[in-house]
Amino acid sequence: MTIEIAPEARKQAVTSIMRYFEENMEECIGNIAASGLLGFFLEEVGPLVYNQAVADVQERLQQRVSELDLEVHEDEFQYWRKRQRPIK
Template identity: 60%
Template sequence: MTIKIPEPVRKQALESIQRYASANLDEDLSELAADMLLDFFIEDIGPAIYNQAVADVQERLQARVMEVDAEVYADEFQYWPRMARKRGA
């Protein structure tokens, strides 16, 4: 699966990479160099981050599915016990 990011996000990422390189590496990256670096990150490291995010979502969804029965469970065959309580009251 190819990871794609929207153009506005990509633009912000490129600006952030250039800023990081300038501030922390004393290196002024051209837009082309930052673009190539971003492509590398997305292709090589991106899948690991993506897969972890998918695993986190799956875990969260499974926890929510486990709660569904408690949220929507209805006791069965309650008519007669309810009638007995009414008569006894």
């Protein structure tokens, strides 16, 4: 599965990569090189991050599903118990 990001997000990511190189490396990186580096990371490392996010969501959903019976449980056959008159 190819990880795609929206054009505006890609533009912001490329700008961020260029800024990172400018502030933290001894050389600047151009727009085309930054775009290529982003593409590499999306293809090489992106699936790792994506798969971990999916696993995290699956775990959370499984927790919620296991708690569902506690949240929506209703006792059966309560009609007569609710209508019993107190004995005097």
